[in-house]
Amino acid sequence: MRMIAVDAMGGDYAPEEIVKGAVDAVISDGIGVILVGSEKQVREELRKYSYPDNLISVVHASESIGMGEHPAKSVRRKKDASLVVAARLVKSGQAAAFVSAGNTGAMMAASLFELGRIPGIERPGIATVLPCPDGLPRVLIDSGANADAKARQLVQFAYLGSAFAKSVLKIEDPRVALLSVGSESSKGNEVVIEAHQLLQDAGDLNFAGNVESRELMTAGVDVVVCDGFVGNITLKAVEGIATALMGMIKEELTKNPLRAFGGILVKPGLKEMAKKMDYSEYGGAPLLGVNGISIICHGTSRARAVKNAVHYAHQAVTSDLLGMMRRGLE
Amino acid sequence: MRMIAVDAMGGDYAPEEIVKGAVDAVISDGIGVILVGSEKQVREELRKYSYPDNLISVVHASESIGMGEHPAKSVRRKKDASLVVAARLVKSGQAAAFVSAGNTGAMMAASLFELGRIPGIERPGIATVLPCPDGLPRVLIDSGANADAKARQLVQFAYLGSAFAKSVLKIEDPRVALLSVGSESSKGNEVVIEAHQLLQDAGDLNFAGNVESRELMTAGVDVVVCDGFVGNITLKAVEGIATALMGMIKEELTKNPLRAFGGILVKPGLKEMAKKMDYSEYGGAPLLGVNGISIICHGTSRARAVKNAVHYAHQAVTSDLLGMMRRGLE
Numbered sequence: 001m002r003m004i005a006v007d008a009m010g011g012d013y014a015p016e017e018i019v020k021g022a023v024d025a026v027i028s029d030g031i032g033v034i035l036v037g038s039e040k041q042v043r044e045e046l047r048k049y050s051y052p053d054n055l056i057s058v059v060h061a062s063e064s065i066g067m068g069e070h071p072a073k074s075v076r077r078k079k080d081a082s083l084v085v086a087a088r089l090v091k092s093g094q095a096a097a098f099v100s101a102g103n104t105g106a107m108m109a110a111s112l113f114e115l116g117r118i119p120g121i122e123r124p125g126i127a128t129v130l131p132c133p134d135g136l137p138r139v140l141i142d143s144g145a146n147a148d149a150k151a152r153q154l155v156q157f158a159y160l161g162s163a164f165a166k167s168v169l170k171i172e173d174p175r176v177a178l179l180s181v182g183s184e185s186s187k188g189n190e191v192v193i194e195a196h197q198l199l200q201d202a203g204d205l206n207f208a209g210n211v212e213s214r215e216l217m218t219a220g221v222d223v224v225v226c227d228g229f230v231g232n233i234t235l236k237a238v239e240g241i242a243t244a245l246m247g248m249i250k251e252e253l254t255k256n257p258l259r260a261f262g263g264i265l266v267k268p269g270l271k272e273m274a275k276k277m278d279y280s281e282y283g284g285a286p287l288l289g290v291n292g293i294s295i296i297c298h299g300t301s302r303a304r305a306v307k308n309a310v311h312y313a314h315q316a317v318t319s320d321l322l323g324m325m326r327r328g329l330e
Numbered sequence: 331m332r333m334i335a336v337d338a339m340g341g342d343y344a345p346e347e348i349v350k351g352a353v354d355a356v357i358s359d360g361i362g363v364i365l366v367g368s369e370k371q372v373r374e375e376l377r378k379y380s381y382p383d384n385l386i387s388v389v390h391a392s393e394s395i396g397m398g399e400h401p402a403k404s405v406r407r408k409k410d411a412s413l414v415v416a417a418r419l420v421k422s423g424q425a426a427a428f429v430s431a432g433n434t435g436a437m438m439a440a441s442l443f444e445l446g447r448i449p450g451i452e453r454p455g456i457a458t459v460l461p462c463p464d465g466l467p468r469v470l471i472d473s474g475a476n477a478d479a480k481a482r483q484l485v486q487f488a489y490l491g492s493a494f495a496k497s498v499l500k501i502e503d504p505r506v507a508l509l510s511v512g513s514e515s516s517k518g519n520e521v522v523i524e525a526h527q528l529l530q531d532a533g534d535l536n537f538a539g540n541v542e543s544r545e546l547m548t549a550g551v552d553v554v555v556c557d558g559f560v561g562n563i564t565l566k567a568v569e570g571i572a573t574a575l576m577g578m579i580k581e582e583l584t585k586n587p588l589r590a591f592g593g594i595l596v597k598p599g600l601k602e603m604a605k606k607m608d609y610s611e612y613g614g615a616p617l618l619g620v621n622g623i624s625i626i627c628h629g630t631s632r633a634r635a636v637k638n639a640v641h642y643a644h645q646a647v648t649s650d651l652l653g654m655m656r657r658g659l660e
Contacts, residue, residue, distance in 0.1 A: 144511065147519040181477065189557075189559040190478055212563075213563040213566040213567035214567070214569055216570055217570065218574065230560060232511040233511060233542075233560060233564055234543070234563055234564070234567050236511075236544035237568055238567055238571045240547065240548070241567075241575075242571055243544075244462075244548065245575050248463050249579070252596070252602060259596050259598070262591075262593070263592070265588055265589060265595070266582070268589070269585060269589050270579070272582060
């Protein structure tokens with residue numbers, strides 16, 4: 001039985017929602033979970049539920065890292081912080097993967113310090129699965145781990161994203177694209193133009209050329225590569241406009257009684273749409289390139305997102321994501 | 331009377347829609363226009379309308395530049411291309427500004443070659459006015475003129491955008507922000523972190539710190555500064571997701587008869603919403619930093635967008651945008 005370590009103290013709704021999500025994953029999917037955090041608090045939460053005893057264990061951690069703390073410094077100083085202990089469980093082999101909704105920077109630092117990098121990787125990248133209107137996922141890597149990237153690091157992201165799409169998303173021969181401002185190889189900033197050339201020369205990747213952000217969610221590609229600055233800005237722009245539009249719809253649909261009545265009729269449709277675009281469906285984003293499975297959840301994650309993240313971590317383990325990444329980079 | 335030169339041959343719907351838009355601007359706003367292009371074709375289009383004769387003149391240009399042509403090369407080779415001739419009219423003082431929906435790169439090249447740059451500006455930037463849900467405009471600069479930018483060039487964009495917001499948008503003391511991945515001054519890529527410091531030290535700018543793309547359309551700022559690669563990707567991401575969401579809404583609202591009926595009731599609301607977000611309202615984006623008024627329209631511009639662009643160019647002239655930019659950079 002491969003257990004998934006869960007940082008019970010990380011995130012805005014820890015430990016309540018984190019423990020609840022972990023228990024849900026145990027019950028619905030039979031996944032084994034190690035909850036890491038204040039044993040007293042975690043056991044208190046666990047008392048609320050009934051679950052198979054053998055599938056949940058608790059590992060005590062006396063500290064936790066706050067959302068505002070300096071990532072590298074806090075990880076170095078707090079050796080017994082819940083997310084550091086969780087990372088160490090993966091390193092020692094007691095857990096096969098770990099999940100945290102805590103401080104993203106600290107999560108990256110703990111993953112790097114404890115697990116190290118896969119040979120051939122200079123910097124790990126965060127892979128975010130975009131829920132798209134056509135129901136097909138697109139992987140955006142790097143969506144925020146490193147603000148600056150060199151061309152060869154974008155190529156490394158391409159290999160990581162491709163391995164992830166193959167193993168976890170079960171896409172046979174993932175089409176990898178480069179995010180740019182035009183489809184021609186001459187379009188882009190200096191780093192992207194150089195990366196385009198390198199990717200074209202990389203025989204073992206299914207490189208589909210450049211893709212524009214306009215078609216990020218509709219293009220016939222599976223993996224979209226960019227640096228973490230551009231990726232993070234793109235991701236948040238999409239989130240922001242989606243939220244703004246849904247807000248505008250709500251406002252317009254309550255402006256007068258006739259529209260409000262129409263609004264009631266179309267509400268199920270809008271709900272289905274919101275569900276299709278719901279990021280918590282995917283539960284978390286893996287930090288690819290570290291030598292172990294590390295899943296980063298949004299700080300605002302509630303039980304549902306945590307449950308999905310545990311499920312996701314489990315999938316990454318059973319589909320041998322790590323082996324696939326290592327082989328891809330040989 | 332300050333005339334606005336309009337490239338009659340540029341854009342997907344030239345010359346029909348371009349001439350129509352120019353005539354509309356003449357009739358509704360009393361703006362004087364010089365149409366530049368094949369005299370025969372332009373006169374043929376003009377015969378469709380009646381308008382005050384003294385407000386429209388035609389300047390013949392024997393060539394035009396296609397959408398796929400190499401910007402700098404085509405501008406250098408085709409001395410009598412419509413958009414080059416239009417730029418030259420501004421240089422010679424016969425026109426006060428010029429507008430084109432043609433090849434964007436060629437438009438930039440012609441503006442640079444013919445008009446030169448404002449002292450203190452190394453690279454001009456495209457300023458796009460984002461139509462936002464709250465009805466307040468936000469200026470995004472650079473939205474695509476230069477893929478790479480140095481920190482000091484981002485500062486130049488800040489001055490240009492601020493002058494534009496003051497003069498054309500009549501915002502008294504424009505709040506200028508830097509697009510980044512977090513609000514702290516330490517967040518961003520190397521160039522952005524350096525630019526943040528420079529902007530903080532620039533006493534004559536109302537610098538509001540960093541803004542994230544998530545709040546691009548809601549933040550309490552007037553001008554958002556970024557390099558052209560990030561700006562173009564952000565802009566197209568917003569466009570793409572808005573289009574995708576509107577498509578999904580349509581689909582969901584026709585899934586069954588009940589929803590379709592509800593859809594009819596809410597349709598006016600959705601239309602009002604689409605109008606609020608309609609980019610053609612603003613008609614064009616000025617290339618700021620060149621020594622003259624140059625307005626770039628989308629290649630797909632129809633009459634309405636062209637009319638608004640001419641109106642916009644006229645506003646830029648009467649509000650002394652050029653003088654404001656020059657003084658801002660002194």
